[in-house]
Amino acid sequence: GAGVSQSPSNKVTEKGKDVELRCDPISGHTALYWYRQSLGQGLEFLIYFQGNSAPDKSGLPSDRFSAERTGGSVSTLTIQRTQQEDSAVYLCASSVGTVNEQFFGPGTRLTVL
Amino acid sequence: TQLLEQSPQFLSIQEGENLTVYCNSSSVFSSLQWYRQEPGEGPVLLVTVVTGGEVKKLKRLTFQFGDARKDSSLHITAAQPGDTGLYLCAGARNRDDKIIFGKGTRLHILP
Numbered sequence: 001g002a003g004v005s006q007s008p009s010n011k012v013t014e015k016g017k018d019v020e021l022r023c024d025p026i027s028g029h030t031a032l033y034w035y036r037q038s039l040g041q042g043l044e045f046l047i048y049f050q051g052n053s054a055p056d057k058s059g060l061p062s063d064r065f066s067a068e069r070t071g072g073s074v075s076t077l078t079i080q081r082t083q084q085e086d087s088a089v090y091l092c093a094s095s096v097g098t099v100n101e102q103f104f105g106p107g108t109r110l111t112v113l
Numbered sequence: 114t115q116l117l118e119q120s121p122q123f124l125s126i127q128e129g130e131n132l133t134v135y136c137n138s139s140s141v142f143s144s145l146q147w148y149r150q151e152p153g154e155g156p157v158l159l160v161t162v163v164t165g166g167e168v169k170k171l172k173r174l175t176f177q178f179g180d181a182r183k184d185s186s187l188h189i190t191a192a193q194p195g196d197t198g199l200y201l202c203a204g205a206r207n208r209d210d211k212i213i214f215g216k217g218t219r220l221h222i223l224p
Contacts, residue, residue: 004155033211042119042201042216043156056211091155095212101146102203102212104155 002026004105006092012111013082021077021108025094033102034067034077035091043091049075082112116140117202117215125221129191134218136202137184145185145204146212147176156201159187192222 005024013019025032034046045059049069060066064082069075079086089109093102118137126132136145144163148156160169162178162185169176173196175188189196203214 031211035214040219042199043214045211045213048211050211093155101158101161102148102156104157106153106155 004092004094004103006090006105006108008108009106010109010111012113014113015084016081018078018080019082019110021079021090021110023075023077023092023105025073025075025092026103027073029094029096029103030072031095031100032069032075033093034075035093037089037091037107039088046077079110082110084112086110087112116213117204119200119202119215119218121218122216123219125223126192127223128194131188131190132192132220133186133188134200134220135184135186136215138204139183140206141182142204142206143182143208145178145182145202147185147187148201148203150199150201150217156199194222194224196220197222
């Protein structure tokens with residue numbers, strides 16, 4: 001079966017532009033996470049969706065970052081007015097429930113020039 | 114404040130040696146997971162431990178959950194170059210909490 005997919009796989013943008021990153025979770029998974037990973041670093045939690053509950057946005061680094069999850073499935077992470085420090089790999093993961101195994105997508109590598 | 118502290122941050126050893134990496138917290142966790150991430154890929158789950166004192170083995174990898182469910186260790190016997198990667202521990206303090214990750218141990222096995 002299909003795993004978690006993310007698009008685009010690579011994105012190069014200019015400072016100040018907006019970008020949208022997409023995540024298609026595994027069908028039926030109720031939990032969806034977004035993480036950011038800088039080169040050689042661990043995972044930085046950004047946002048968490050669980051079913052119909054209000055998302056946990058506590059990890060979003062600034063109000064330039066937002067995410068939505070439509071119909072409990074596909075999620076989009078939007079970064080407005082990108083800055084060079086936003087350059088990183090953005091990983092999406094989904095799981096059946098809150099504490100179950102997370103299945104990760106391959107990530108989107110964002111480069112802000 | 115990092116809820117899950119992993120140590121060491123970096124480890125480089127020769128093929129065939131044994132090693133242990135640690136994941137520690139001052140908080141009790143209902144479950145802990147270990148993931149391995151290889152370059153250019155997302156992390157992949159290795160094991161989940163849920164019972165204090167639990168030991169799980171996966172070939173040459175041995176995972177232990179502390180009796181008080183505040184810490185965990187990963188022991189690798191006779192390390193191989195294929196073990197190279199970033200090892201991440203992750204846990205949920207309560208059943209309905211989101212999972213949080215430690216910063217990882219970057220392991221490099223020299224052939």
